[in-house]
Amino acid sequence: MKDDRIRYRPAEQAAVLESGVRCFCLHPSRGMTAEHMAGALKRALPRILAIASAEREGGYIRGVSRAGKVRHLFPAR
Numbered sequence: 219m220k221d222d223r224i225r226y227r228p229a230e231q232a233a234v235l236e237s238g239v240r241c242f243c244l245h246p247s248r249g250m251t252a253e254h255m256a257g258a259l260k261r262a263l264p265r266i267l268a269i270a271s272a273e274r275e276g277g278y279i280r281g282v283s284r285a286g287k288v289r290h291l292f293p294a295r
């Protein structure tokens with residue numbers, strides 16, 4: 219997803235936690251072209267797949283940087 223601000227909205231936080239969904243968002247996405255977004259996600263895809271398959275429990279949001287690095291954003295650890 220493109221909206222990394224989802225992690226600050228209480229109703230959306232609750233929905234992520236309750237549903238157990240594993241969210242990966244571009245962080246930050248401001249000023250990125252579609253080509254840059256696709257490149258970042260392509261670089262991050264191996265890490266995204268590794269995280270999603272290693273962590274059977276969902277309910278989190280991870281950020282994908284412009285360089286394709288993945289980091290934990292929500293919930294606080």
